[in-house]
Each structure stands twice: as structure tokens, then as C-alpha cells.
Amino acid sequence: MEIKFIDFKIIGDERGGLIALEENLSIPFDIKRVYYIFDNKNGIRRGLHTHKKLRQVLISISGSCKILLDDGIKRTDILLDSKDKGLLVEPFIWHEMYDFSPDSILMVLASDFYDESDYIRSYQDFIKIVRK
Numbered sequence: 001m002e003i004k005f006i007d008f009k010i011i012g013d014e015r016g017g018l019i020a021l022e023e024n025l026s027i028p029f030d031i032k033r034v035y036y037i038f039d040n041k042n043g044i045r046r047g048l049h050t051h052k053k054l055r056q057v058l059i060s061i062s063g064s065c066k067i068l069l070d071d072g073i074k075r076t077d078i079l080l081d082s083k084d085k086g087l088l089v090e091p092f093i094w095h096e097m098y099d100f101s102p103d104s105i106l107m108v109l110a111s112d113f114y115d116e117s118d119y120i121r122s123y124q125d126f127i128k129i130v131r132k
């Protein structure tokens with residue numbers, strides 16, 4: 001499985017830092033939705049699903065968290081702890097988020113609006129589809 005990170009340019013000056021995210025430039029799709037995940041309780045795991053069509057870029061804009069990516073053959077754990085790095089998560093990659101630091105804010109840019117029918121939330125169903 002290829003892990004795709006996107007490095008964002010930090011536009012810093014003596015006042016501080018700034019990062020701009022632009023659709024079809026630094027983000028490789030039209031951005032239809034932005035959401036962020038925060039105030040996670042200790043020890044919880046989120047995600048535990050894959051998408052059929054949705055493309056997403058995950059950015060840890062505060063603190064850190066870990067992401068498990070699974071393509072049905074290989075599983076990889078990634079630490080996301082940098083505002084200037086995005087993790088591209090493509091369709092049919094099972095993903096889980098865990099080990100959130102208390103100050104973690106995980107921002108997600110998504111290629112489409114929220115649609116529950118785009119989710120596969122059963123790991124068994126996911127494995128059946130990707131190993132066909």
C-alpha cells in the first residue's frame with residue numbers, strides 16, 4: 001500500500017505561521033466538505049470504516065493522533081503530528097484513528113458531502129470486497 005503524504009508550504013513571517021489549502025492544487029480534488037474531530041475521550045478509536053468513493057486528506061492541526069490504514073492485505077500505523085502534512089486516504093482503505101493527544105484536532109477535507117451510503121462499516125464486508 002502506498003502511503004501518500006502531502007507537504008503544505010508554511011508561509012511564515014515574524015508574526016507566526018500560515019498554511020493555505022487550495023482545491024485541485026495542494027488538495028488533489030474539489031473540496032466539498034470540511035470537518036474536524038476534537039475532544040476525544042481517552043483510549044477511544046474512531047473511524048473503523050472505509051469509503052466507496054470519497055477521497056479525503058487528514059491533517060492534524062493541533063496535537064497528534066495515530067491512523068491505521070488497511071488495504072485488505074497490509075496494515076500500516078501512521079503518526080500524524082504536523083500541521084504542514086496531509087495524509088491522503090483514498091476509497092477502499094480501511095481507516096481507524098486512535099491515540100489522540102488531549103489537544104488533538106484532526107481536520108478532514110473531503111471530496112464530497114456526507115453520505116452514509118458511501119460507508120462500509122463492517123470489516124468483514126470490506127475484506128470480501130477488496131479480496132474478490
Ligand code: T46
Binds near residue numbers: 033037047048
Ligand atoms: C472518516 C473519518 C476520518 C455527519 O452528520 N456529517 C459528517 O460530515 C460526518 C463526518 C459525520 N456525521 C455524523 C455521522 C455520525 O452520526 O456524525 C456522526 C459521527 O460520525 P462517524 O462515527 O462516522 O465519525 P468518525 O470519527 O468515526 O469518522 C469520521 C468520518 O465520518 C469518516 O468519513 O473517514 O472521520
